[in-house]
Amino acid sequence: MENIIEIKNLVKKYGDFTAVNNVSFEVKKGEIFAFLGPNGAGKTTTIKMLTTLLHPTSGDIKIDGNDPRHNQNKVRESFGIVFQDPSLDDELTAYENMDMHGMLYGVKRKDRKERTEQLLKFVELWDRRDSLVKQFSGGMKRRLEIARGFMHKPKILFLDEPTIGLDPQTRNHIWSYLKKLNEEEGLTVFLTTHHMEEADKVSSRIAIIDHGNIISQGTPEELKSKTGKETLEEAFLALTGSSIREEQANSQDALRSQRRMWRGGR
Amino acid sequence: MIEIYTLWLRQVKRYLRSKSRIIGSLGQPILFLLALGYGFGPIFAKAGQGNYIQFLAPGVISMSILFTAVFSGIEIIWDRQFGFLKETLVAPVSRFKIMIGRTLGGATVAIFQGIIVLLISFLAGFRIYNWALFPLAFVFMALIALLFTALGTAIASVLQDMQGFQLIMNFLVMPLFFLSGSLFPPSGLPSALDTIIKLNPLAYGVDGLHGTLGQMSHLGLVTDFWVLGIFVLALIGIGSFLFSRIQV
Numbered sequence: 001m002e003n004i005i006e007i008k009n010l011v012k013k014y015g016d017f018t019a020v021n022n023v024s025f026e027v028k029k030g031e032i033f034a035f036l037g038p039n040g041a042g043k044t045t046t047i048k049m050l051t052t053l054l055h056p057t058s059g060d061i062k063i064d065g066n067d068p069r070h071n072q073n074k075v076r077e078s079f080g081i082v083f084q085d086p087s088l089d090d091e092l093t094a095y096e097n098m099d100m101h102g103m104l105y106g107v108k109r110k111d112r113k114e115r116t117e118q119l120l121k122f123v124e125l126w127d128r129r130d131s132l133v134k135q136f137s138g139g140m141k142r143r144l145e146i147a148r149g150f151m152h153k154p155k156i157l158f159l160d161e162p163t164i165g166l167d168p169q170t171r172n173h174i175w176s177y178l179k180k181l182n183e184e185e186g187l188t189v190f191l192t193t194h195h196m197e198e199a200d201k202v203s204s205r206i207a208i209i210d211h212g213n214i215i216s217q218g219t220p221e222e223l224k225s226k227t228g229k230e231t232l233e234e235a236f237l238a239l240t241g242s243s244i245r246e247e248q249a250n251s252q253d254a255l256r257s258q259r260r261m262w263r264g265g266r
Numbered sequence: 267m268i269e270i271y272t273l274w275l276r277q278v279k280r281y282l283r284s285k286s287r288i289i290g291s292l293g294q295p296i297l298f299l300l301a302l303g304y305g306f307g308p309i310f311a312k313a314g315q316g317n318y319i320q321f322l323a324p325g326v327i328s329m330s331i332l333f334t335a336v337f338s339g340i341e342i343i344w345d346r347q348f349g350f351l352k353e354t355l356v357a358p359v360s361r362f363k364i365m366i367g368r369t370l371g372g373a374t375v376a377i378f379q380g381i382i383v384l385l386i387s388f389l390a391g392f393r394i395y396n397w398a399l400f401p402l403a404f405v406f407m408a409l410i411a412l413l414f415t416a417l418g419t420a421i422a423s424v425l426q427d428m429q430g431f432q433l434i435m436n437f438l439v440m441p442l443f444f445l446s447g448s449l450f451p452p453s454g455l456p457s458a459l460d461t462i463i464k465l466n467p468l469a470y471g472v473d474g475l476h477g478t479l480g481q482m483s484h485l486g487l488v489t490d491f492w493v494l495g496i497f498v499l500a501l502i503g504i505g506s507f508l509f510s511r512i513q514v
Contacts, residue, residue, distance in 0.1 A: 076356060092276065104359055
């Protein structure tokens, strides 16, 4: 099976601090790939470099054969992304959010109409298509973002903590949507998560990053047997150590808490 | 082009749907028109300057355009983390188009606000001096709107969170308004104030509105137009540059 994402010797330095230190791995077409790591390990930085939001200090990235630095728009057309924080427009309806995404990605009007209906029905939000997104719960927003991310038929869907803060029923639905898209449309799924049991159940392969380095790669089974553990969570802790990571709150955290204050925790 | 239209449409829809924000933002202009307009009216007339409401209305219209425009730009800070902006930054659309779409949208919204305040000022007793020049008033409103939306965008592209916003409002936007010939005529002033007003692009916008809605402009409509025009182009340039360097 060919590689759809190839990363070689990827480095990202911020002055003296090395966030991503010579990272190399591949993601095969059509697989569900979990990118795991403790907080501050370099996951988000890596994903940002893959999704053209950040320039690497050095190293090579190929997304569906294209380099994000030289073929930025081609790379952007080939993936969809669901960020950790919602990036929907609250003051627009679900339908309008889908439509706007289509317009930004050059999807023709007829196709936009068809796909919006098809995808909203797929994530079971069609009957709420004319409701303003600000009335949606966290789970509904996440479902809408998945529908929206797939609107332009990308080959890869990046998901940063797709089930964070969601109840079990919604989490279950979300995994079933992702699996369906993966099985029926051949969508490659690249996700990060802290829910190890979920990563264990759905992913074909996993890479674990810590302190900017890939410390282990393989299928969930391989990681468990390598560390002699029964669950992925135990294997993860064995590989990354069980001490809590010190982190600094950044402006994103400040905005998140402001948001919780103003919006009442949705 | 459709991308620019998409972003423009989004700003307009958001505005039209937030009834409470529209009404809320009319509070200050109404207050200024009524309290200052009728309050200072007698003194202004006594000083031989005529009807204060006639003088004040263009200034208050400019004020609402200024505030709405800057705020549209500043919204980017929030949008960056939690809103549509992140989605647009990852889309196969150039940053420049995104910035232009947003700026046009924000400016359109600011012009709407200006028009609403104009209608309200009619209720307060303002009368258009020369209806032939009225269409030109829209040109000046548009220039003010574009200039300050671009400025808001430029500032927001550099700020990381909303803390800086307070500083900007109090130390930049308020002074720009107070020293623009909106509240008092820019003539016979101490040289320091005079210099600041001459350097303030809003002053040319206000003067332009005085010339097209009111009786006359101090500096001449042509001067006003060119100064504003140059500032608009410069700020769109600066704004696009800074916007293109946003890292989420």
